[in-house]
Amino acid sequence: MKLRLAPQWDVDGWLNTDRPLSLPVLKGKVIALYAFQMLCPGCIHNSVPQAQRVHDAFSRDDVAVIGLHTVFEHHEAMRRPALEAFAHEFRLGFPIGIDRHENGEGMPRTMKTYNMQGTPTLVLIDGSGMLRKQKFGHEHDLVLGAEIMSLIREKPE
Amino acid sequence: MKLRLAPQWDVDGWLNTDRPLSLPVLKGKVIALYAFQMLCPGCIHNSVPQAQRVHDAFSRDDVAVIGLHTVFEHHEAMRRPALEAFAHEFRLGFPIGIDRHENGEGMPRTMKTYNMQGTPTLVLIDGSGMLRKQKFGHEHDLVLGAEIMSLIREKPE
Amino acid sequence: MKLRLAPQWDVDGWLNTDRPLSLPVLKGKVIALYAFQMLCPGCIHNSVPQAQRVHDAFSRDDVAVIGLHTVFEHHEAMRRPALEAFAHEFRLGFPIGIDRHENGEGMPRTMKTYNMQGTPTLVLIDGSGMLRKQKFGHEHDLVLGAEIMSLIREKPE
């Protein structure tokens, strides 16, 4: 695919961070963006634990793991208090943004902007803000570790 | 432990069944009762999938799997619509009762009656309504399969 | 299938037992016979660990786990010293018989007698010596636990 700038996410709240996070704020870091829903089995079993592993394995100076709660179904069941309980019980330490809805229903904004097909979706953004990978489904740890390091290594000195 | 009659559960709603289920209704069947919370990691990863396996492996004439949603924390996050979304997404087919709260908070009634220490808790009840096993945490499939069959086999002809 | 007497195995050596084991010696116990090869991936990953779990979970008075090393390929690689090293390294505690070859090659005798299609194969024999189950491949723990207990429970008093 042609390189293109990653679109800015649009969220209406954050967990696990004191300040709003944006592409400009994270400039210079590789971003691993995990779009998930707290009641999506593939997210719970595979992607969310992987997001936590990436958060634990790499230096915070090099890699920023961002969870993005992209609720597009069962909206009543996945409001902010539910997400907070989920993050607490699963001991998630990475920042999680809540993807913004036009009117509390339907597909949220960032999910639309990125043309995501569902959850989980993994997005890698390099230190210059370019979108480098977008994958619907699960990526193997070995491949992901290599991809993230490759992006770290190409950062401008 | 001394044999004793299993106390009746006390729920204020059901999923996956058209009629309320009770000990008298299930008399003659072995009951595998799974107390769980939808946001409890040990429940999601181990006990709830096992409940579904038991539901699939044994004849409905011999064994009744009953889920019991015993919410004692994060009440706002685990109301009925959330549980319905969870059961739908994880494709749960067994009946699930919602343990009754005095006032919408705290430890629910059946959990108290059974003196449960937390979730997940597995309870086995024989065809005569006697409480035969209560375990906080996970039981291995091999042992559980044997225990259930042992109770099936002792049913009065 | 029609019930039939389990054929006697024919081995030319044992590990993990001081005396030769046979159907008459084990009469009254349920026998879980695991035909395996030490270099068969499905055996190493699934069946041999399950055999050890069965050996650990049930009373020795009720259930006898018997390994049967049915080498039908790579004969040079799976002679007795190799099997001994394997059993030691994988900490196997159940008795293992070495299926007898006519002339050191080809398919061994017990494997032929039972018409086994390959490894792993699981055989269940009841306390009366009847062949009750024969399965090529892996059986789930939940089902196996139930089947073994069912055979235990039908033992003549």
Added chain:
Amino acid sequence: MKLRLAPQWDVDGWLNTDRPLSLPVLKGKVIALYAFQMLCPGCIHNSVPQAQRVHDAFSRDDVAVIGLHTVFEHHEAMRRPALEAFAHEFRLGFPIGIDRHENGEGMPRTMKTYNMQGTPTLVLIDGSGMLRKQKFGHEHDLVLGAEIMSLIREKPE
């Protein structure tokens, strides 16, 4: 640790390669060297499958996976024909060298040269032949993927 040149391995035979492989032959590639024994449970369950995953995930131009069969116990059980059967049954595609013994027993030469403590041991060597990592036990895929890519990226252009 201080950087030092990786010692040359010393083997008396190869599987899965038509020509002997050495550090000079592989110069310019990152080498993932897996010391293992075919009857070591940790090797069979974790390291050998990981070696195959690394072999499959990276370009052969960038990374050379080398198995090293470092037999230091149960020598009779792990001679070349046994190793060939093992590699065949587990569908291993990467080259495997057989670590040389002084007299057919004891700890083999390369294992001694590298001061390995046991199996499995993972060694990473960079494109310049420097020893960059040596770990007794298992490494997580995410970390390993990152480490390998880091070494690839520092290769002289």
